[in-house]
Amino acid sequence: MQDIAKKNSVVAAGPKKYKQTFLTRLKKDFTKNKGLYLLVLPVLVYYLIFKYGPMFGVVIAFKDYTPGKGFFESNWVGLKHFKAFFTDYYFVRVIKNTIVISLSNLLFSFPAPIILALLINELKSKKYSRLVQTVTYLPHFISTVVLCSMIIQLTMKEGAINQILAAIGFQPVTMLNQPKFFVPIYVISNIWQNTGWNSIIYLAALTNIDQELYTAAKIDGANRFRQLIHITLPGLLPTVIIMLILQIGKMFNVGHEKILLLYNELTYEKAEVISTYVYKKGLLQFNWSYSAAVGLFNSVVSFALVYTTNRISKATNDTSLW
């Protein structure tokens, strides 16, 4: 008995001692940084409510959420909604469309800013380089709504693009009503809007390359093409890989905004992606839990993708996010 009591008191003393030091540390920190405790309060409240709130709210994917009962009171249903999604008539369609749009983007939109940055970097005139940058950044500041309305205007039957195509013998059509044109329109407008802005990071990486390398190469008689191959491209590679990892991580996150503004019943078969499906199921048809489950599935796959690409990249060439 005594032994046990002794043991207990020892066990109790451990945390107590720790607690005391922790408390004294806290006290000391509090008197020193009183202002910080006040400043951090609104920040913490914001993150807890609007970032961690939804994160825990994702439990509704395993429940039958009813607004009256709230996140925590609603009934547990296990994996019902996930099973429903995997057997959903539209499951294959939304996954396929998401991957097709992402891969097309990766193939065409990803290299564009790298090439643009390399070309701008080769310009000798500072003024011209600044002009090219200002102009190519411009579309980034155009809103999605305006961009999509421009696309609609330009691709409609009477629009400028059809008029040009008609001049060389094509039949004018409302392009956005044709499923086969959806992905090309989406990708081309992406390139138009984002190439300039996305080139900034590569331009920054290019200015960070040690200038002495170029001087040394010139002394060795390397021409500009050789400098590009042996200095510029290797210097750019880590940034390219990081951007690629991020891009692959976003493979399942084709944003909903642009597609919601551009698609219609005629193009759903090519344009409906996971995010627009989540929107439709959740916010239009009020299947909260079902669409939360689809969203969660999406985040899990995305995270797995970033993690795996990051691991592969780390193992093969020592460039990684973490």
Add this chain to the structure above:
Amino acid sequence: MRDRATSNKIKDSTLERFFDVVNIIFLMLVMLVILLPVLHILFASFSDPVEVMRQKGFILRPLGFTLDSYKSVAKNPNIVSGYTNTIFIVVFGTALNIFLTLIAAYVISRKDFMWSTLITILIIITLYFDGGIIPFYLTVRNVKLDGSIWALIIPSAINTFNLIIMRTAMVGVPESMSESAKIDGAGHFRILFSIMVPLVKSTIAVLTLYYAVSHWNSWFNAMIFLRDRKLYPLQLILREILIQGDTTMMTAGSGEDIAMIGETIKYATIVVATIPVLCVYPFLQRYFVKGVLIGAVKG
């Protein structure tokens, strides 16, 4: 031997000069492709509607000159109220964004604060995990913000990428600056606003642009959270006019006139909604590099 080396050098330099010319011309074409649709809209908005209808392909110069479509835009009550709402959101939203981003960045950049690491970790986690759109929507509804214009301001009060950009800027400020102020008896609030803020003002400028543009251009949150049309921001009104093709409220008249003027009104609406942003960004252009680099690498 030497001859061959020099002749190689000459060949190289002519090739290089040729490449330079091709490069300049190619980038000129790139700029043309970017500006063509923009100029098409700008010119069409000033042009005579009948001429615009008759024009084939892109409009490369103003066809006639009239401000009629701008007059219809200015008279449209929806656009006027949309503009007012958007300005409210941009002003108050951006002010809150910058205020909270500043204090959050200040707190997590204090090395002698015992919670700064823990708070930094809590913040970084939100970059990798989020609940998705449905739990976000339900959270905003649970705190009773839906239906209010504050639903467009408070839930997006801090952008974590922007916060990290700001933190990096503050970490770059020498510690001696705040140390000496502390010795003089300045509190954290004073150190932040009278010492830190002036030193990171280029970062503040660029983040102000990012936040303001994102408020100016956002429409989706307004669509899901607002029910009262009087609160609609400009982009949501634009969506009705431009995407859903609703120009009926804007034109008085009949038949073909409506269709024709309707088109130029669309162009004028786009110009009015886009010009403010396009006028600002070139002035902050030189700071973009800093922000994007940090955001992408740390993100």
